[in-house]
Amino acid sequence: MNPRRNGPLALAFNALVITFMLAPLVVVCAVAFTPENTLSLPTTRWSLRWFEAVFHHPDFVQSFWNSLSLALASATLATVLAVPAGLAISRYSFAGRDLLNGLFLSPLVVPHLVLGVALLRLFGLVGGAGSFGWLVLAHALVITPYVMRLVLAALVGFDRSAEHAALSLGASHATVFRRITLPMILPGVSGGWLLAFINSFDEVTMSIFVTAPSTVTLPVRMYMYATESIDPLMAAVSALMVAVTAAAMVLLDRLYGLDRVLVGKA
Template sequence: MSRNGPLALIFHTVFVIVMVAPILVVCLVAFTPEGYLSLPTNGFSLRWFRTIANYPEFIHAFWVSLGLGALSSLVALLFAVPAALAIARYRFRGRDVLAALFLSPLMIPHVVLGIAFLRFFTSAGLGGSFAALIVAHVIIVFPFALRLTLAAATGMDRTVEMAAVSLGAGGWTLFRRVTLPLILPGVISGWALAFIQSFDDLTMTVFLAAPGTETLPVRMFLYIQDNIDPLVTSVSACVIAITMAALILLDRFYGLDRVLAGKGDTGR
């Protein structure tokens, strides 16, 4: 039972079509049998998906993106989990300043971060290296990892920990057996959101990547800069398919609404 009038439903339909159209057109063009950009009106073909195999730089870039996303999200969590626990439980001087600092990468334009890291890592002699990419990505995904962990740590029932302490647990055992399992859903979704953020970043990475450390978005961007042909649509279609699969998995195991709510707060 919808309480929307016909006008509202027409608006909604047009809105949804416009939202979906660009994504749909990319996926459709990817299946064209022609040698140029066109909708597959004369049947579907996989030729442009097969063509990807002839461009090892795309495949290499994919692995770089995957490794970079997984690793930088993990490292970010190693720093973010203790910080989140401190911010969630203690009222100390400088707490608000620290929290603002840790969330600041959301507010700093990625182009500025790209320039800052380029300058920094070039001076340090690490320009274009994978290590530099990891560090840079740790910074940009940190707020996402922190925010979801923080939400879990704030929502956690502290008396459970007190109960564990009263039963003799302490220090590392307390963290590993009680605290971590309780905040784990937040930590895992923080990782997933951080991964997606890292996997998708172009603006900052385009400054830092060198041949060999180019990520998939960078490779695609540089390719589009030269020319747009069906090959880049088939690569995009693959990226879209992978993202969708990850989304479905995330939704099954955690609930997409919670993940999206975390991402939607960018900039505050």
């Protein structure tokens, strides 16, 4: 096939796909700047009134801090679990290795709706329903596979000669990990942490089932607000979430590279 002949068609198709995917986000962000009381695109002037309303809405402010704290804690916990697991799976052959790998990656194929119902039942049995700590565990369960994949990708082709040299010179395994291994895989670890943070911050399906009134996250708060009323306040909150997610994705691209992230998730 002639690439020059098919080039414009492929370019046009990609442009249509990108437009189709980005159009809803652009419309929502544009509506957020309307000065009107209804969802309408601004025509003659722009206004920040709905962004100001968001910061003066106590429920949304508290939910934002809940989401931020939850994402930080769950992403850190997921990283703490994924790094040693990734090292064990990539470097050693042992009985149950494939089972362990599948166990860590299984949340990727289980619908979050199913996980939410199952975790709600589990937390009810152990008396942890609505607890922030149990909510962190629930989110860590969902986002650990993202960290796991990037850690495994960072360990592919890892040259262990520096580790062996340090061990032969009397360094302990802990020192080797802290001074050699971790710095060499740090781009993958930090990229996995940031990707886990993004997914935890935006998670809504499972969170609906396991949150309590004191631990409502921002996506859940938005869902609850949308069931009662729809006004430009929702568009302003959505625009802020898009901005936060986009900033995190730019940082992730700087740290690790989005092309490598997509390969790691494949």
